[in-house]
Amino acid sequence: MFDTLTDSFKNAIGKIRFHDDEKALKKATAELKKSLLKADVHHKVVKDLISSVELETKKSGVGKDNFLRALQNKLTDILTIEGAPKGFTFASKPPTVVLMIGLQGSGKTTTTGKLAYFLKEQKKKKVLVVAADLQRLAAVEQLRQITSQIEVDLVADEDAKPEEIVKRGLEKAEKELYDVVLIDTAGRLAIDDELMDELARVKEVAQPDELFYVADAMTGQDAVRTAQTFKAKIGITGVILTKFDGDSKGGVALGLTQQVGVPLRFIGAGEKMPDLEQFISDRIVGRLMGAGDVESLAEKAAAAIDPKEAKRMTQKIKKGQFNFNDFLEQMEQMKKLGSMKSLLGMIPGMGNMAKQIGDLDLENSEEVRMIKAMVASMTPKERENPDLLNNTRKRRIAAGAGLDQMQVNRVLKQFKNAAKMAKKLSGKGGMKQMQDMMKQMQGGGGFPGMPR
Numbered sequence: 520m521f522d523t524l525t526d527s528f529k530n531a532i533g534k535i536r537f538h539d540d541e542k543a544l545k546k547a548t549a550e551l552k553k554s555l556l557k558a559d560v561h562h563k564v565v566k567d568l569i570s571s572v573e574l575e576t577k578k579s580g581v582g583k584d585n586f587l588r589a590l591q592n593k594l595t596d597i598l599t600i601e602g603a604p605k606g607f608t609f610a611s612k613p614p615t616v617v618l619m620i621g622l623q624g625s626g627k628t629t630t631t632g633k634l635a636y637f638l639k640e641q642k643k644k645k646v647l648v649v650a651a652d653l654q655r656l657a658a659v660e661q662l663r664q665i666t667s668q669i670e671v672d673l674v675a676d677e678d679a680k681p682e683e684i685v686k687r688g689l690e691k692a693e694k695e696l697y698d699v700v701l702i703d704t705a706g707r708l709a710i711d712d713e714l715m716d717e718l719a720r721v722k723e724v725a726q727p728d729e730l731f732y733v734a735d736a737m738t739g740q741d742a743v744r745t746a747q748t749f750k751a752k753i754g755i756t757g758v759i760l761t762k763f764d765g766d767s768k769g770g771v772a773l774g775l776t777q778q779v780g781v782p783l784r785f786i787g788a789g790e791k792m793p794d795l796e797q798f799i800s801d802r803i804v805g806r807l808m809g810a811g812d813v814e815s816l817a818e819k820a821a822a823a824i825d826p827k828e829a830k831r832m833t834q835k836i837k838k839g840q841f842n843f844n845d846f847l848e849q850m851e852q853m854k855k856l857g858s859m860k861s862l863l864g865m866i867p868g869m870g871n872m873a874k875q876i877g878d879l880d881l882e883n884s885e886e887v888r889m890i891k892a893m894v895a896s897m898t899p900k901e902r903e904n905p906d907l908l909n910n911t912r913k914r915r916i917a918a919g920a921g922l923d924q925m926q927v928n929r930v931l932k933q934f935k936n937a938a939k940m941a942k943k944l945s946g947k948g949g950m951k952q953m954q955d956m957m958k959q960m961q962g963g964g965g966f967p968g969m970p971r
């Protein structure tokens with residue numbers, strides 16, 4: 520997710536030896552400056568970062584460790600606002616009311632859905648969404664689809680005024696003990712009085728605990744400027760940057776917090792519901808410096824994976840009983856974790872691999888589609904016992920799945936290899952083997968069957 524920025528920092532760190540001189544420091548920071556500017560980090564932020572890293576490194580003695588520490592301190596500093604909340608925080612008295620505001624098309628409605636999904640799945644909260652965008656005809660319908668997909672309750676009424684619907688939503692939340700109320704509002708192409716007046720009225724009724732400004736990362740420094748204006752006119756408590764997947768530079772995320780004076784709270788990096796990441800400064804710093812973010816990864820995994828189920832699965836794998844039903848179940852679990860690329864980026868040392876594999880789309884990749892089609896053509900017995908598949912059965916499955924025999928054989932072979940590998944890895948010394956394998960892949964041509 521932060522490829523360009525992480526590369527900039529890693530390059531600079533690589534330029535300084537354990538003990539070094541000021542010339543080397545100058546060289547490293549000059550290059551860092553250049554690459555950060557290229558990544559669209561605001562020049563003032565870059566200047567501030569470079570000068571304080573130089574100063575602190577010199578003070579403690581030029582060398583790799585001190586440079587790393589100085590960089591880490593300064594990054595934490597520019598990504599944090601003292602006393603301000605990080606990620607999602609709950610009001611002391613529920614429900615926590617959140618107003619989602621921003622320009623047209625910035626991603627408010629999608630992000631409202633993503634946030635609801637995050638709160639429901641990861642934080643196990645009871646969430647109510649309120650459709651207060653009554654400008655655009657299809658807006659309510661869009662929210663209806665999103666909330667029904669993630670199974671979250673919605674309050675909507677095309678014929679009401681935004682303030683009225685908000686009031687109804689809050690009453691419902693109070694009575695039915697919801698933990699969080701997310702209010703989606705209308706956007707405008709540009710900031711105008713009409714929009715600001717409407718938002719002010721909605722804000723008055725909602726008395727929100729949080730006002731999240733949703734900004735499109737691809738608009739670069741414009742995202743920062745509009746956030747500043749919304750802060751001045753309506754007041755905001757956090758920013759969510761969306762469409763980060765389409766912004767290869769990513770520098771806006773680095774400067775935004777200082778520039779706006781309000782913390783960046785979440786990043787949206789994809790169109791699907793799980794594609795939302797908390798922005799928690801101390802964790803992000805690790806990722807920016809190429810050290811991964813094990814904490815976020817563990818949180819995501821813990822929320823998505825039921826420990827009992829995981830244990831049962833491990834037992835099956837150990838006994839060599841992993842079958843097609845298990846496979847499909849695992850795929851469903853994996854989907855909840857979000858994009859493979861962002862997951863890999865959270866594992867220390869795996870950032871490079873994340874780049875290599877591009878993105879594996881669990882729903883649409885060719886391989887997964889083939890397996891799903893095959894499993895659909897199998898009898899329940901065959902799903903349970905892959906060893907049953909003789910040539911006659913394979914021919915039938917191939918015909919049913921619209922594949923040829925060779926494709927079926929290939930997929931079956933891959934499935935068997937994967938099951939074997941999983942069995943090996945789940946035994947003693949498995950972790951070590953896994954690491955060796957990862958190293959090999961990082962050095963070599965990536966995963967088989969994936970885009971390079």
Ligand SMILES: Nc1nc2c(ncn2[C@@H]2O[C@H](COP(=O)(O)OP(=O)(O)OP(=O)(O)O)[C@@H](O)[C@H]2O)c(=O)[nH]1
Pocket residue numbers: 621622623624625626627628629630652655658704705706707761762763764765787788789790794
């Ligand atoms: N790739 C990508 N697309 C996104 C992301 N967030 C939103 N989108 C897309 O951006 C488009 C606009 O998103 P909406 O959520 O409808 O935006 P909005 O701010 O509610 O728009 P209005 O209600 O018209 O003001 C949709 O096609 C979304 O799928 C993201 O993080 N990544």
Ligand SMILES: [Mg+2]
Pocket residue numbers: 627628629652658703704706
């Ligand atoms: Mg919308």
